[in-house]
Amino acid sequence: MDVGRVIGNVWATKKDENLNGQKLLAIKILLDKEHERDGFVVASDIVGAGVGDLVLISHGGGARHAVGNSKAPIDSAVVGIVDSIEVLDYE
Template identity: 55%
Template sequence: MELGKVIGSVWATKKDEKLNGNKLLVVQITDAYAKPSKGVIVAADIVGAGAGDQVLVVRGGSARYALSASSSPIDAAIVGIVDSVVVEDDE
């Protein structure tokens, strides 16, 4: 799982029929301190996230499993909206 922030949405009128009904969001992958890292991805939203939300993202087989559609052409899915992140320092 990775942390990210929703920064936009994708509208595609022509797409694989297995994607119909899925909201696609643009997510900036972040570190635990909400600072951008690793780039931007498009993820299928299964939890009702919106612009500005901090989210949990899974990729690959986990994303397809989250959608209950193993044959869906999904590589990333938003599986949670984050309320807070606590990072413990070892110092």
């Protein structure tokens, strides 16, 4: 599972029928609270997240299970909206 920030929406007029009804979001995965990975992932949204939200991302079989369709050709799903992150420094 990863934490990411929603940076936009993805629309596809032609797609696999198992994606019908799925809201797709573009998400930057966080490396830490201040840095993001290069590029972005596309994830199916089951929680109603919006641009700017911090979200929890599930990947692989867990993502397909979360959307309730094992045949859906998805690799990532938004499974939660993050309210806050607290990271303790043990140094």
